[in-house]
Each structure stands twice: as C-alpha cells, then as structure tokens.
Amino acid sequence: MGSRVEILNDGGYRSDGRRQFELRDITINLAQQGQADGSAVITHGLTQVLVSVFGPREAKMRSQTIHDRANINVEVNVAAFSTGERRKRSRGDKRILEIGSTIKSTFEPVVQTTLYPRSQIDVYITVLQQDGGLLQACINGTTLALTNAGIPMADFVCAVTGGVHSTSALLDLTTLEENDVPHVTVAMMPKTGKVALVTMETRLHVERFEEIFRLAGEAGKVLHKEMKKAVMGRTSTLVNAMGSRGSGVDRDGDEQMNEL
Amino acid sequence: MSTTSLSKAEKSYIAAGLTQSTPHRADGRNLTDYRSVALEAGVAPLANGSVRLSIGRNINDNGGGTEVLAATKLEVESISIGESSEGREGGRFIVNVSCSPAAYPHLTQNALDDLQHDLTTILHTTLTHPSLHPQNLTILPHKKSWLLHLDLLILSDAGNTLDALFLAARAALWDTKVPRTRSVEYKAPRGSNKANAGANTTVEGGDIDVDSTAPSGFDTRTQISRATDFELPDYWDEGEALDGRDRWPVCVTLNLAPPVHFLDATPQEESAIPLRLLLIFSFTSTSKGEATLQAMRSLGAGELSLVQIKDLIQTGEKYAHSLYTALNAKLKDEDIRRTQKARERFIAARR
Amino acid sequence: MISFSSFPATREYAEFSGPHHPYDPSDDVEMEIDEDYLDTNGSKLTYPGESLTSSQAYMRGHGTYVDNEEVIASVAGTIERVNKLVTVRAIRSRYNPEVGDLVVGRITEVQPRRWKVDANSRQDAVLMLSSVNLPGGVQRRKLESDELQMRNFFEEGDLLVAEVQAFFADGAMSLHTRSLRYGKLRNGQLVTVPPILVRRLKSHFIALPCGVDLILGLNGYIWVSKHVKEAEQEGEEGFDAEGVYSNINDNIDEITRTAISRVTNIVRILASHFIPLTDTLLIEAYDWTVDQEGGAKDLLSEDLSDALVTSLAFRV
Numbered sequence: 001m002g003s004r005v006e007i008l009n010d011g012g013y014r015s016d017g018r019r020q021f022e023l024r025d026i027t028i029n030l031a032q033q034g035q036a037d038g039s040a041v042i043t044h045g046l047t048q049v050l051v052s053v054f055g056p057r058e059a060k061m062r063s064q065t066i067h068d069r070a071n072i073n074v075e076v077n078v079a080a081f082s083t084g085e086r087r088k089r090s091r092g093d094k095r096i097l098e099i100g101s102t103i104k105s106t107f108e109p110v111v112q113t114t115l116y117p118r119s120q121i122d123v124y125i126t127v128l129q130q131d132g133g134l135l136q137a138c139i140n141g142t143t144l145a146l147t148n149a150g151i152p153m154a155d156f157v158c159a160v161t162g163g164v165h166s167t168s169a170l171l172d173l174t175t176l177e178e179n180d181v182p183h184v185t186v187a188m189m190p191k192t193g194k195v196a197l198v199t200m201e202t203r204l205h206v207e208r209f210e211e212i213f214r215l216a217g218e219a220g221k222v223l224h225k226e227m228k229k230a231v232m233g234r235t236s237t238l239v240n241a242m243g244s245r246g247s248g249v250d251r252d253g254d255e256q257m258n259e260l
Numbered sequence: 261m262s263t264t265s266l267s268k269a270e271k272s273y274i275a276a277g278l279t280q281s282t283p284h285r286a287d288g289r290n291l292t293d294y295r296s297v298a299l300e301a302g303v304a305p306l307a308n309g310s311v312r313l314s315i316g317r318n319i320n321d322n323g324g325g326t327e328v329l330a331a332t333k334l335e336v337e338s339i340s341i342g343e344s345s346e347g348r349e350g351g352r353f354i355v356n357v358s359c360s361p362a363a364y365p366h367l368t369q370n371a372l373d374d375l376q377h378d379l380t381t382i383l384h385t386t387l388t389h390p391s392l393h394p395q396n397l398t399i400l401p402h403k404k405s406w407l408l409h410l411d412l413l414i415l416s417d418a419g420n421t422l423d424a425l426f427l428a429a430r431a432a433l434w435d436t437k438v439p440r441t442r443s444v445e446y447k448a449p450r451g452s453n454k455a456n457a458g459a460n461t462t463v464e465g466g467d468i469d470v471d472s473t474a475p476s477g478f479d480t481r482t483q484i485s486r487a488t489d490f491e492l493p494d495y496w497d498e499g500e501a502l503d504g505r506d507r508w509p510v511c512v513t514l515n516l517a518p519p520v521h522f523l524d525a526t527p528q529e530e531s532a533i534p535l536r537l538l539l540i541f542s543f544t545s546t547s548k549g550e551a552t553l554q555a556m557r558s559l560g561a562g563e564l565s566l567v568q569i570k571d572l573i574q575t576g577e578k579y580a581h582s583l584y585t586a587l588n589a590k591l592k593d594e595d596i597r598r599t600q601k602a603r604e605r606f607i608a609a610r611r
Numbered sequence: 612m613i614s615f616s617s618f619p620a621t622r623e624y625a626e627f628s629g630p631h632h633p634y635d636p637s638d639d640v641e642m643e644i645d646e647d648y649l650d651t652n653g654s655k656l657t658y659p660g661e662s663l664t665s666s667q668a669y670m671r672g673h674g675t676y677v678d679n680e681e682v683i684a685s686v687a688g689t690i691e692r693v694n695k696l697v698t699v700r701a702i703r704s705r706y707n708p709e710v711g712d713l714v715v716g717r718i719t720e721v722q723p724r725r726w727k728v729d730a731n732s733r734q735d736a737v738l739m740l741s742s743v744n745l746p747g748g749v750q751r752r753k754l755e756s757d758e759l760q761m762r763n764f765f766e767e768g769d770l771l772v773a774e775v776q777a778f779f780a781d782g783a784m785s786l787h788t789r790s791l792r793y794g795k796l797r798n799g800q801l802v803t804v805p806p807i808l809v810r811r812l813k814s815h816f817i818a819l820p821c822g823v824d825l826i827l828g829l830n831g832y833i834w835v836s837k838h839v840k841e842a843e844q845e846g847e848e849g850f851d852a853e854g855v856y857s858n859i860n861d862n863i864d865e866i867t868r869t870a871i872s873r874v875t876n877i878v879r880i881l882a883s884h885f886i887p888l889t890d891t892l893l894i895e896a897y898d899w900t901v902d903q904e905g906g907a908k909d910l911l912s913e914d915l916s917d918a919l920v921t922s923l924a925f926r927v
Contacts (some may be wrong), residue, residue: 008583031321032318033320033323033327033362033416034324034327034362034415034416034417035365036365037586037704038703039362047611050415052349052360054365055651055733056705056733056734057705058719058729058733058734059366060368067781075361076302077358077361078362079411079413080331080333080358080409081306081307081331082306085335086307086409086411088356088411112676112685116733116782117781117782118734118782118783119734122365124360124361124362126360126413128304128329129305141766147659147686147687147908148687148700149703150686150687150704150705151704152659152676152685152686152701153660153673154659154660154678154683154685155659155674156658156659156660173598181809183311189660189662191662193608198892210694211302226656231658232656232658234702235658235687236656236688238702238703238885239688239702241884242808242884242887244886250513265719265767265768265797267717267770267797267858268769268858269770269795269796269798270766270801271799271860273800273863274858276860277863280865282865284865284868284872285872286800286872286875286909286911287907288869288873288907288908288910289908289911290908293612293908294612294613295612295911295913296911297613297616298615298617298618299615299616299618300617300618308920312618314618319619319883319916320880320883321883321884321885322883323883354913375615411883422615449753500911501842525887528800582612583613583615586614586615587615589615590615
C-alpha cells in the first residue's frame with residue numbers, strides 16, 4: 001500500500017517531524033479520577049488513555065474468585081469519538097476483548113496476586129483518543145494506575161511499539177505509520193530487562209525482528225524514567241502533605257509489623 | 261443514577277433535614293444550589309465539537325464529582341429513495357450515551373447496559389425532536405447530507421447525571437462546526453473530451469441555480485440539481501456553527517421531598533429521596549421568558565398530583581432559565597478563550 | 612444558584628517530557644535512591660522494582676519481596692527500617708486490617724448466622740451472629756428464632772461500628788460488636804476518606820465541643836453524628852433492643868445539623884489535601900471555621916478550604 005506521505009524522508013525525518021528513534025511527547029496525570037483506588041491518564045503524542053483501578057476488593061461474582069490469589073479483570077472501553085472516523089465499538093467487540101485479555105495476561109505474573117486470595121482487581125481502561133500505539137498506552141497506563149492504587153508489583157511494565165520501514169527501524173508509531181509498516185509491541189520490565197509481552201500482527205522479516213525487538217526493549221527503559229518521575233513526584237507530594245501536620249509518634253508506634 | 265446503599269437511619273436523617281422548618285442539606289447547600297460546575301470545550305481535537313463537564317469535582321485532588329465527556333462527529337451520507345441508504349433529506353441526528361464501568365464499580369455488565377440504554381433513550385428522543393433539528397445539515401439536496409452523531413461518555417457519577425448530560429450535550433452542540441461545502445458540477449465541454457469542473461455559487465443550504473428556464477413539473481430531469489458532488493473549499497477551516505445552537509435545551513432535575521424540592525442531588529440524597537421530576541426546557545435567546553417544555557419525565561416511586569406538577573413546571577422554568585443564562589455566558593467565554601489561545605499559538609509559531 | 616468554572620490547569624503530577632527521546636545508551640540510569648526524593652521528614656521514597664538492600668542483612672516486610680538476594684520494593688511509598696526489618700508503606704492503598712482495629716462498616720449481605728460487611732478492605736468482613744449483643748441481656752443464649760430474624764438486628768445497608776476480632780484463613784476480618792459503644796449507627800451521616808489518613812489513636816470516638824460526635828473508622832469510613840450522652844451509652848441492666856437496633860433517629864435540631872454539615876465539609880477538605888485526621892486537628896479546624904462566620908456550605912469553595920489548610924499549618 002502506497003502512502004502519499006513519506007514515512008521517513010531522506011533527511012531522516014518522519015511524517016510528524018520526529019527522528020527515527022524518537023518517542024512522542026508523554027504526559028502523565030496521576031490525580032484521582034472518580035472513586036477509583038488508583039488512576040492514571042497517559043498520553044503518547046495524540047493517543048490518550050485513562051485507566052482506573054479498583055481493588056483489591058470483594059469479587060462481584062463469586063464464580064470469578066480464585067481460592068489462592070486475586071483475579072485480575074481488565075475491561076477496555078473505546079470512546080466513539082476517539083478516532084478520526086467515528087466508530088462505535090460494542091463491548092463485546094473481538095478486538096477490544098483481545099486487548100483486554102492481552103493486558104490481563106501481561107500483568108498476571110507481575111502483580112503479586114497471591115497476597116489477596118479470593119479478591120478481585122478491576123482495571124477499567126477508557127480510550128479517549130487514538131493515534132497509534134494503543135496497546136502500548138494501555139499497558140503503560142495500567143502500570144501507573146496499579147502503582148497509584150498501592151497494589152504490589154514486581155516491577156514496572158513499560159511498553160513501546162517498534163516498526164521497520166524498508167530497512168530503517170522506527171519507534172513509537174502513529175496510526176499513519178502503523179497502517180503502512182510492519183510493527184511489533186514490546187512490553188518489558190526495566191529492572192531485569194525481562195519481556196512481559198511481545199505481540200505482532202503484521203509480517204516482518206526475521207532478520208529485521210531482532211533489531212526492532214532490541215530497540216524497543218531499550219526504549220522501554222527510557223519510558224520507565226518518565227513513569228518513575230511521575231510516580232515519585234506524586235508520592236513525594238502526598239508524603240509531604242501528610243508529614244506537614246505532625247506525623248509524630250503514631251507512625252513509628254504502629255510499625256511493629258506483624259509478619260504474614 | 262444507580263442507588264447508593266444507604267441505611268434506613270441515614271435516609272431518614274436526610275429526609276428529616278429537608279422537611280423541617282428551615283430545610284437543611286447534608287453539605288449545607290441551599291435547596292437550589294448547584295455544586296461547582298467546571299466546563300472545558302474543545303477537548304477532543306478529532307471531533308467536530310467536544311466538551312468536558314464535571315459537577316462537584318473536588319478542586320484539590322480531582323476526585324469525586326460527576327464527569328461527562330461529549331463529542332460530536334459529522335459523517336457524510338448518501339440519500340436515495342431506495343431502502344438501501346439510510347440518509348434522509350435534511351440530515352440525521354443520533355445521540356448515544358455510554359457509561360464507563362469505572363463510574364459504576366458496583367454494577368454488573370448487564371445492569372450497566374440497561375442504564376446506558378435508559379439514558380440514551382431519554383437523550384435521543386428529546387434532542388432529536390424535529391423542532392430542534394438543525395437546518396444546515398444538507399450538503400447536496402436529495403443527494404448528500406450530514407449525519408450528526410453526539411456521543412456522551414459518563415466517566416464518573418456523583419449524582420445528577422441527567423442535568424450533566426444535557427448540559428454537556430448543549431455545550432458540545434454549541435461547539436460543533438459544520439464544514440463548509442461547495443457543490444461542484446462536472447460538465448463535459450462541447451467538442452472536448454476532458455471534463456471540467458465548474459463551480460456553482462457557493463451552496464450551503466442547497467440552492468439550485470435559478471437562472472435556468474422554469475422547469476416543467478413533468479420533467480423531473482431539470483428539477484434535479486445540477487450539482488453532483490461537493491468539495492471542501494478550505495481543508496483546515498473548521499466550518500460554520502451548527503444551526504439552532506440557541507435552541508438546544510437544558511434539563512433541570514427536581515428532587516421531590518414534599519413540601520420542598522431541591523436541585524443537584526448527591527448520590528446519598530438520590531438514594532434517600534427517590535422521587536424526581538425531570539424538566540427539559542428550550543429557550544430562544546431573544547425573548548426572556550419564552551420557554552418551551554421539550555420533555556418531562558417523572559422517575560422513582562411516589563405520587564404527584566396535577567396541581568403539584570403545574571407548580572413544579574413553573575418553578576422549574578425559572579431554574580432552567582438561570583441554568584441556560586449561566587451556561588451561555590460560560591460558552592461564550594470558552595469561545596473567546598480558545599480564539600485567544602489559537603491566536604497566541606499562531607503568533608508564537610510565526611516567530 | 613449555579614456557577615461555571617474552568618478545569619484547573621495541568622495538575623502537579625502531570626509530567627511533560629522534552630520534545631525528543633533519542634535512543635542513547637548513556638541514558639540508562641543507574642538504579643539508585645535519588646537524593647531528590649527524600650521527603651521533608653527525611654524518610655526515603657521508593658517505587659516498585661527498586662532495589663533496597665541486601666537480603667542477607669535485612670528481613671523483608673510488607674511492600675517488598677526478595678529476588679536474587681536483594682530486597683526489592685513492590686509498592687510506591689516510604690521506606691521504613693525498624694532494626695533489621697525493611698518495609699515499604701504504600702502511599703495510598705486499601706485498608707489493611709489488624710486485630711483490635713475499630714472499623715465502621717456497611718452490611719452488604721445477610722447469610723445464615725452471619726452478616727457480610729463492607730469495610731473498604733480487600734475482602735468483605737464477616738460479622739458472626741455470635742459476635743453481636745442480643746436483646747434481653749448481654750449473656751443471653753442464642754436461640755433458633757434469632758437465626759431466623761437476623762434482619763431485626765442488622766439488614767442490608769445498615770451502618771455499624773465494630774472491632775476486628777480475628778482473621779479467617781483467607782484473610783477476611785471477623786468483627787464483633789460486643790460492647791455497648793459498638794453497634795448500629797444513627798443520627799448522622801457518613802464521610803469516606805483514604806484509610807491512610809486515619810491514624811491509630813487512643814480513642815476513635817471523638818466528641819467535639821459543638822455537640823457533634825465523630826467515629827474515625829480505621830478503614831476510612833467516618834461517622835459524624837449528634838452527640839450521644841455518656842449516661843445513655845452505659846445502658847441499664849436489661850439490654851434494650853429497641854434502643855440499640857432501632858432505625859429511628861432522634862429529633863435533631865438545626866444547630867446540630869449545621870454543625871454536622873460543617874464537620875463533614877472539614878473532613879472532606881482535610882482528606883482532599885491529604886492531611887491525616889486527629890482529634891486536635893479537627894477541633895482547631897472547627898474553631899477556625901466558626902470564627903469565619905460563614906455558613907457550612909461556604910466551606911465548599913476553593914478559597915475558604917485553602918485558607919483553612921494554610922491556617923492549620925501555622926498553628927501549634
């Protein structure tokens with residue numbers, strides 16, 4: 001499929017003015033939304049996703065409980081006005097269910113669910129705007145929201161998309177680029193470098209794959225920096241607010257921890 | 261709108277507070293006070309019009325509050341007499357409400373779908389009434405028209421969702437710009453094989469070129485507009501405002517605890533006082549007191565006498581008028597703010 | 612009647628990254644505890660995945676896990692070291708119950724011989740029929756008719772104050788109301804705050820001088836009500852079911868109602884600024900608002916709430 005816009009021009013610039021390995025602007029908002037236990041709004045360029053986490057809490061349906069750990073439930077809701085062309089997706093849309101179950105299986109080994117038997121953790125994702133990198137934004141947003149909710153995790157999960165245009169590798173693709181170029185989404189855990197998820201739906205030559213895979217992993221570390229900054233910023237603000245009015249005796253007093 | 265669980269003692273505390281000699285509400289507000297309402301237009305750049313509205317949101321940490329996102333989108337539709345196309349002369353308008361599960365963490369999927377359906381019905385039937393239909397949704401008469409979609413998304417619910425939905429709907433529709441189109445006719449010039457595009461006069465409502473000979477009533481060929489297609493003269497121009505922006509209605513929910521009633525209920529108040537009267541009024545901006553009651557609905561268990569309803573409609577109209585005036589002022593402010601912001605950005609980019 | 616405002620500009624936690632992130636190996640940051648992230652009290656902050664210390668020297672506590680001979684944080688929060696134990700306390704989480712805690716809960720279900728109570732925790736708590744006071748005397752035996760009439764005591768939606776007695780094997784709390792101070796709640800309204808903001812105090816029953824009582828549940832549910840006189844609380848010989856399990860409120864006059872609204876608004880303001888709740892603080896805040904001579908609803912405005920918080924920071 002030809003495109004009227006050049007994906008990568010001779011000067012090394014992409015259609016939105018970025019360089020090959022440049023990531024889009026990121027904004028992270030960790031302020032509380034509604035009644036959620038933890039929430040995050042993350043923007044990668046023009047893709048904007050809101051994630052709300054409830055839990056761990058009593059499961060709504062007893063049939064969904066697991067006796068020795070918590071059940072993670074992910075629901076994705078794509079707003080009809082999120083794309084250039086309005087499209088209403090029903091909740092049972094296969095594509096959306098697939099994204100939801102992909103995210104669930106990405107986080108199941110990362111979240112320490114064994115601490116909460118018979119409980120449920122609900123992750124509600126609302127896609128407000130889409131311009132490529134949807135799964136990436138959802139995963140990053142979920143990581144932030146879970147951290148915000150105080151749910152213990154082994155590490156952050158940072159995701160980014162990577163693609164190849166003829167022989168040049170590209171990172172963090174927009175819709176225009178995703179439609180034109182084979183691409184893969186990689187989610188990695190920065191501390192160990194382990195990969196939590198790799199998914200690809202286009203056809204990519206095996207020789208190109210290795211490079212893209214490696215690059216995306218590195219880019220995840222860059223994302224981790226930003227996410228860490230946001231999380232620490234919020235933690236520090238809240239701790240200062242709490243501390244300013246005399247924490248005093250009680251904080252240390254009740255720290256005779258009962259080991260589980 | 262879903263009932264929060266409340267104990268009998270809590271409910272009677274709220275009800276008793278309202279019916280004593282000087283009525284009293286849980287957070288100290290007056291019976292007709294709304295919580296703080298925040299509004300921002302133009303939040304979805306890919307849409308033709310959009311707005312984000314929240315009632316009662318906690319100023320400091322952003323939590324709580326009823327929050328609604330609304331966006332309009334225009335699509336081109338073909339009209340033809342046959343059943344295959346859905347387009348209709350004068351354009352179509354469809355309203356849709358969806359609820360984020362994050363707003364109703366205790367509801368099951370089915371209950372959520374039911375709630376969505378109810379809200380969609382209320383909004384759709386009220387707003388798509390022919391008396392409110394915008395006049396500038398035609399592109400090419402009998403051929404092409406705009407399909408206007410209004411999508412509302414409830415992100416969080418802290419009571420009074422219907423007022424919020426209607427306020428957001430009105431604001432989003434006010435903010436909607438219809439792209440300007442120009443109809444285009446293709447004429448093969450005599451003796452030449454090339455097709456030329458010749459533009460008619462700029463069409464925005466489907467004017468037919470009238471300087472041709474008066475068409476015969478039996479000859480349907482000449483009555484069909486010569487325009488066969490349209491183009492956007494300026495790709496980046498947002499367009500003109502959607503017609504009838506003054507007519508879009510506002511909704512006032514009167515929560516009834518006889519002998520008093522109150523506005524902008526919190527979830528606890530909604531649970532304690534289930535009987536509600538929804539009044540949806542439309543005003544024309546010119547006249548001060550001329551209102552049309554577009555829709556009315558009573559919700560919840562309880563009885564209302566005809567006399568009561570008449571009184572409530574009268575009082576409701578006054579409330580709706582204040583709401584309308586305040587909202588208009590805010591929307592105009594928003595217009596100014598955004599033009600200013602665009603101007604600043606333009607100047608900054610030029611430097 | 613109604614006033615429109617704008618959304619606040621970008622919130623504090625919104626981060627703007629620079630226009631480019633070139634892939635650069637030198638960008639890989641060493642995982643260290645950054646000096647920037649010491650809060651004012653000097654305790655260090657951490658995030659999930661950060662390595663804290665060696666597991667040879669320290670034992671791991673809540674909020675951490677061990678991997679590869681290292682103790683690693685699993686939540687974002689403050690690091691606490693007590694002797695050889697390292698724990699991380701999350702800055703915001705659901706209520707973590709402990710035996711002896713006072714909680715305010717809402718009945719969600721009535722089951723055979725027990726009630727399920729929502730206590731803002733990871734699982735609903737359980738209140739056994741044998742753990743409540745039955746009418747007719749504190750020591751009375753449980754009868755079969757009691758089992759069939761459980762809704763005469765507590766039904767779905769009721770609010771109660773109870774103490775955590777023990778834990779079940781899966782971690783669910785077991786509550787009891789076997790004290791005359793515990794039981795069904797009436798004559799007031801509920802406010803919810805993040806559980807971390809409720810400190811463990813000597814007494815969670817606070818009586819404010821304005822005739823308003825507060826019960827600070829450690830699970831973040833706070834009950835604000837009309838003052839109950841001490842004498843009434845003691846109760847007489849025969850335990851009066853009419854009194855304790857009744858759903859009927861007393862007559863509450865307007866002054867008390869206004870005071871209750873004021874206190875509720877104050878609690879909300881403190882919670883939104885993430886300030887921990889203590890009795891002294893609440894009394895100070897109440898006195899300040901009364902001095903302002905505004906109505907209870909004026910506390911809902913941003914200016915007044917900011918002024919309140921600032922004034923509290925300067926006192927004491």
